[in-house]
Amino acid sequence: MLKNIGNMIYWGLTMGDIYSIVFYTFSFVAMYAQIFFFVTFLEKRKHIVHNPAKIDLDNYPTVTVVVPCYNEEKTIHKTVKSLLELDYPKDRLKLFLIDDGSKDNTWNIIKEFDNGSNIFAFNKPNGGKHTALNLALEKSDSEFFGCLDSDSMVHPQALIRMMKYFEKDPNTMAVAPSIIVHEPKNFLQKAQSVEYDLSIYTKKMLGFLGGIHVTPGPFSIFRKRVFDELGPYHKAHNTEDQEIALRMQEHAYKIDHCPDAYVYTIAPDTVPKLYRQRQRWIYGFINNLKDYRHMLFRKKYGAVALFTLPSGLFGVIGVIFLMVNVLMNLTRFVYNKIEEIQAIGFSNINWGNGFSFHFDWFFINTRAVLWFTLIMYVFVLISIIVGRKLAENKSGIPISVLYYAIVYTVIAPFWMLKAIYNTIISKESSWTFERRVAK
Amino acid sequence: MPTHEHEPNDWKKYIIVFFITVTIFVGGLSFSNYLNNKKLDQLKSIESTISLDLMSSETQYSLLEEQSCRDISTSVLSSELNSLADKISYSESNIGTENIDVISLKKYYSLLEIKDYLLMKKITERCGEKSIFVLYFYKNDNCEDCTRQGYVLTSLREKYPNLRVYSFDYNLDSPAIKSMTSIYKVPDDLPALVINGRVYSGFKTIEEIEKTFPELEAIAPKETTKSKSGTTTKPTTTKTTTTSTVKN
Numbered sequence: 062m063l064k065n066i067g068n069m070i071y072w073g074l075t076m077g078d079i080y081s082i083v084f085y086t087f088s089f090v091a092m093y094a095q096i097f098f099f100v101t102f103l104e105k106r107k108h109i110v111h112n113p114a115k116i117d118l119d120n121y122p123t124v125t126v127v128v129p130c131y132n133e134e135k136t137i138h139k140t141v142k143s144l145l146e147l148d149y150p151k152d153r154l155k156l157f158l159i160d161d162g163s164k165d166n167t168w169n170i171i172k173e174f175d176n177g178s179n180i181f182a183f184n185k186p187n188g189g190k191h192t193a194l195n196l197a198l199e200k201s202d203s204e205f206f207g208c209l210d211s212d213s214m215v216h217p218q219a220l221i222r223m224m225k226y227f228e229k230d231p232n233t234m235a236v237a238p239s240i241i242v243h244e245p246k247n248f249l250q251k252a253q254s255v256e257y258d259l260s261i262y263t264k265k266m267l268g269f270l271g272g273i274h275v276t277p278g279p280f281s282i283f284r285k286r287v288f289d290e291l292g293p294y295h296k297a298h299n300t301e302d303q304e305i306a307l308r309m310q311e312h313a314y315k316i317d318h319c320p321d322a323y324v325y326t327i328a329p330d331t332v333p334k335l336y337r338q339r340q341r342w343i344y345g346f347i348n349n350l351k352d353y354r355h356m357l358f359r360k361k362y363g364a365v366a367l368f369t370l371p372s373g374l375f376g377v378i379g380v381i382f383l384m385v386n387v388l389m390n391l392t393r394f395v396y397n398k399i400e401e402i403q404a405i406g407f408s409n410i411n412w413g414n415g416f417s418f419h420f421d422w423f424f425i426n427t428r429a430v431l432w433f434t435l436i437m438y439v440f441v442l443i444s445i446i447v448g449r450k451l452a453e454n455k456s457g458i459p460i461s462v463l464y465y466a467i468v469y470t471v472i473a474p475f476w477m478l479k480a481i482y483n484t485i486i487s488k489e490s491s492w493t494f495e496r497r498v499a500k
Numbered sequence: 501m502p503t504h505e506h507e508p509n510d511w512k513k514y515i516i517v518f519f520i521t522v523t524i525f526v527g528g529l530s531f532s533n534y535l536n537n538k539k540l541d542q543l544k545s546i547e548s549t550i551s552l553d554l555m556s557s558e559t560q561y562s563l564l565e566e567q568s569c570r571d572i573s574t575s576v577l578s579s580e581l582n583s584l585a586d587k588i589s590y591s592e593s594n595i596g597t598e599n600i601d602v603i604s605l606k607k608y609y610s611l612l613e614i615k616d617y618l619l620m621k622k623i624t625e626r627c628g629e630k631s632i633f634v635l636y637f638y639k640n641d642n643c644e645d646c647t648r649q650g651y652v653l654t655s656l657r658e659k660y661p662n663l664r665v666y667s668f669d670y671n672l673d674s675p676a677i678k679s680m681t682s683i684y685k686v687p688d689d690l691p692a693l694v695i696n697g698r699v700y701s702g703f704k705t706i707e708e709i710e711k712t713f714p715e716l717e718a719i720a721p722k723e724t725t726k727s728k729s730g731t732t733t734k735p736t737t738t739k740t741t742t743t744s745t746v747k748n
Binding site: 085088089092093096097100101104232234270271310312313314315360361362363364367397400401403404405406423424426427428429431432433436 | 503504505506507509510513514516517518520521524525528529531532533535536539542587590594644647648649651652655703705706
């Protein structure tokens with residue numbers, strides 16, 4: 062190997078060499094991140110709390126949960142119903158249902174819920190999710206504040222389990238829940254289900270590290286003073302849930318994750334919907350990262366600056382690199398086949414050749430790339446297994462892991478590229494068409 | 501009043517994880533290196549077997565010069581050369597065309613080809629067999645036509661199993677190849693073919709070759725069977741076309 066590096070320096074770098082260096086760099090960083098998570102898991106696994114089916118708090122602080130709605134007539138009912146079934150004293154929990162200028166029947170539905178005591182409906186001209194949240198912040202006098210996106214439902218124990226984290230640690234300023242895909246039906250939703258389970262694992266590990274960079278829209282709970290001290294929600298490239306987390310990290314406010322506070326979200330069921338949602342997320346990630354770039358690699362900002370943000374950025378570039386790689390190989394294959402047909406004529410092509418296999422171990426690929434890929438797959442599988450165990454106490458590897466692999470190698474690079482493209486031409490990714498329909 | 505402070509950075513963990521990753525990385529690279537060396541060893545052993553077989557044939561030939569042609573065994577060599585060509589071609593793409601070991605294996609392979617060619621020529625002349633020898637010169641870089649010529653020769657070889665194709669990397673630093681190119685006056689306009697002693701440069705289609713050499717029909721097998729070994733060139737990476745089976 063050293064000899065090769067020597068040669069490279071001596072002969073000058075060819076394109077292939079640069080490609081190899083880039084590939085190995087990505088493999089190294091990706092592997093580093095996975096091992097970092099795994100070591101954290103081994104170190105902290107005893108600290109993962111599993112709450113009993115029913116828990117009590119010493120006292121029940123007041124909580125406001127706001128549901129911002131925009132054209133959600135189909136899902137809002139289920140969302141509010143799940144909140145009403147929360148195991149939390151009714152006089153300590155206020156629900157704010159805010160219609161952000163919907164054009165459908167949303168307002169009439171939420172108006173019905175308003176009871177003047179603990180459920181309040183508000184109507185305002187459309188201004189974006191962050192304006193709805195800020196209206197609720199103005200009107201709320203509770204000690205705790207949370208939001209629930211109107212495409213999601215909560216588990217009855219979710220709130221009380223999260224409140225336990227605040228009770229145990231007065232330094233905890235926000236707690237993120239575990240998000241699970243609600244009744245995944247099709248291929249795409251099953252693939253996302255695996256992804257969400259995987260992210261429960263990474264989120265818990267980031268929680269241990271103090272490196273959480275998103276407090277997801279579906280049901281993250283904050284101490285209200287976070288907003289009093291740091292200011293209200295920002296538009297933040299339509300990803301206000303990423304921005305507030307980064308702002309908190311900037312000020313060293315502790316964010317934890319409660320693995321058994323379940324929130325069920327309706328995952329996009331078609332490729333265009335998923336594409337739009339993810340494009341918005343990645344666009345938000347890149348642009349919030351741009352806004353908070355002063356934090357990158359600065360040790361005073363802790364794990365989020367040293368680990369989460371850099372590996373997230375590498376992840377985006379890595380997935381694109383992987384796709385370019387796959388596309389290049391595919392193009393080369395097609396090109397060669399065409400060239401062969403041109404050279405010898407269609408009738409002379411020996412089609413059988415590509416398929417007749419006589420096994421000879423010599424032809425097994427022994428390039429290091431293959432080992433790294435295998436090792437990465439093993440780590441990702443471990444993450445999924447642990448995530449599923451943490452999330453829903455399920456064991457084993459579901460077939461949908463394959464769906465996940467397919468969706469994320471084939472489609473993900475496109476939304477990432479689009480998000481980067483939009484960043485370059487400064488085009489905001491919109492919420493507007495991202496309406497999901499509950500079935 | 502709560503204090504807002506980040507968890508202290510666990511530098512020890514960052515460093516430990518770094519070393520674990522480096523270990524896995526270096527482990528992966530060495531393991532891959534180890535397997536590649538195993539493969540190169542296998543190639544070396546194939547080459548020495550072929551060399552031994554060739555010598556044995558040559559010796560047989562010298563001994564039995566005046567004797568019956570049938571007693572000289574030659575068929576063993578060809579299929580082994582075939583499979584060797586495939587493996588060298590694969591190694592070029594897998595281990596690298598610049599790899600010193602791969603280059604030296606390829607040089608040795610070229611020598612074996614030349615020896616096989618010379619011997620086969622003598623045998624066929626003496627025994628009055630109809631045979632066509634193709635010497636094919638190519639280069640690896642910037643030669644689209646070489647790739648296409650590789651496809652053509654592979655296809656021809658499948659059609660006429662008795663056609664003997666020997667391929668040489670024009671740029672391989674080998675005195676024997678240099679001698680061949682100067683004897684046959686092979687131009688540097690590649691691909692170039694030397695068919696039964698005559699030189700052709702530039703890409704030639706199947707039809708052109710068939711037209712120029714009607715003798716091909718004579719060596720065509722009566723029943724068209726695909727080459728048994730199933731080995732063809734891998735022109736995606738190299739053009740190490742191989743010899744084909746001789747039937748006495």
